[in-house]
Amino acid sequence: xxxxxxxxxxxxxxxxxxxxxxxxxxxxxxxxxxxxxxxxxxxxxxxxxxxxxxxxxxxxxxxxxxxxxxxxxxxxxxxxxxxxxxxxxxxxxxxxxxxxxxxxxxxxxxxxxxxxxxxxxxxx
Numbered sequence: 001x002x003x004x005x006x007x008x009x010x011x012x013x014x015x016x017x018x019x020x021x022x023x024x025x026x027x028x029x030x031x032x033x034x035x036x037x038x039x040x041x042x043x044x045x046x047x048x049x050x051x052x053x054x055x056x057x058x059x060x061x062x063x064x065x066x067x068x069x070x071x072x073x074x075x076x077x078x079x080x081x082x083x084x085x086x087x088x089x090x091x092x093x094x095x096x097x098x099x100x101x102x103x104x105x106x107x108x109x110x111x112x113x114x115x116x117x118x119x120x121x122x123x124x
Contacts, residue, residue, distance in 0.1 A: 003049040005092035011045075020097045025105055032098050033116050037123065039085035046077045086117075 004011045010031065011017050020028070035042060050073045080088065089095055099109045115122045 003046055005046075005089060005094045008094060008097040010094065010098075020094070020101050023098075023101070025102070025107070028098055028102055029107070029112065032095070032102070032112070033122070035089050035095060036086055036113070036116050039080075039082040039089075042085050042089045043077060043080070047074060050074055050077065 008020050009017045010020055010023060023031070050070055053070070099113075102109050102112070
């Protein structure tokens with residue numbers, strides 16, 4: 001099952017879609033931070049995409065893209081640990097596109113990821 005993380009378009013509040021390259025730098029940084037620090041939010045977005053079949057694909061969602069029903073997709077998403085959700089989201093095309101866009105703007109994404117994932121000052 002495809003989700004918003006399989007593309008390069010960020011779906012903002014109220015379903016407004018925006019291309020990653022059109023996002024402001026601060027918005028990209030905040031989005032990357034939210035995705036790595038709030039796995040429960042990532043899970044909620046995945047559940048929403050599956051229930052609404054927003055990105056229509058008849059197969060089951062799994063971190064590796066294998067399977068066959070919506071109910072099983074929901075089971076798979078809600079069975080992941082916080083670490084598994086973070087590992088999943090950081091490997092998606094959307095997340096990678098966000099990091100690539102930040103790099104093109106001169107952001108040291110390696111350091112940003114270290115700060116967002118390891119430094120307590122950035123955990124709030």
